[in-house]
Amino acid sequence: MPHFADAGAASQFAPDKMRKNNLFTTERMFCDVYCFEPGQEQTPHSHAGSDKVYYVLEGAARIRIGEEERDAPAGTAALAPASVAHAIRNPGPARLRVLVVMAPKP
């Protein structure tokens, strides 16, 4: 496992759905860059026993955590605690890149 990654270079998009680009994976966590074209989304879901942090790198997201949904411009961090439903989408018009850390790896 390399110890350094260029998140920009790792940021690959896909035309059909949001793309997850892994930077690091350990027994205790993973760190990805999620890339969303305008209109792409991750639909509501939850993880028993794992917490997730989103950090909006570029663009602007709409993020839902439990019953709370917010506009999340670059620089916004969001926490999805274990078992709490969460979702993220890119309302556009720009591309969206989000750093994601989940612990532990589900």
Next chain:
Amino acid sequence: MPHFADAGAASQFAPDKMRKNNLFTTERMFCDVYCFEPGQEQTPHSHAGSDKVYYVLEGAARIRIGEEERDAPAGTAALAPASVAHAIRNPGPARLRVLVVMAPKP
């Protein structure tokens, strides 16, 4: 625990040493923004049983993971696996802000 945080607004610096600004803390992880004035640093240390990810938000860092030391401009991610010595400093001249996630919380 709030589910959303503005990392920019949380980015406080201190004149005497680097400052850690907590965004989220759970049983499984914490997420901070570390702020370094030019010349400030976190000296080499390690954590048994916890992995740490650094993500350079603004400025440029010099990061050491084990025996490997690199210049880390904004957009660089670095992984310090459990028990591996790591250090980070701001060589300047700009301010440095780094997103830090550690799992589990030590």
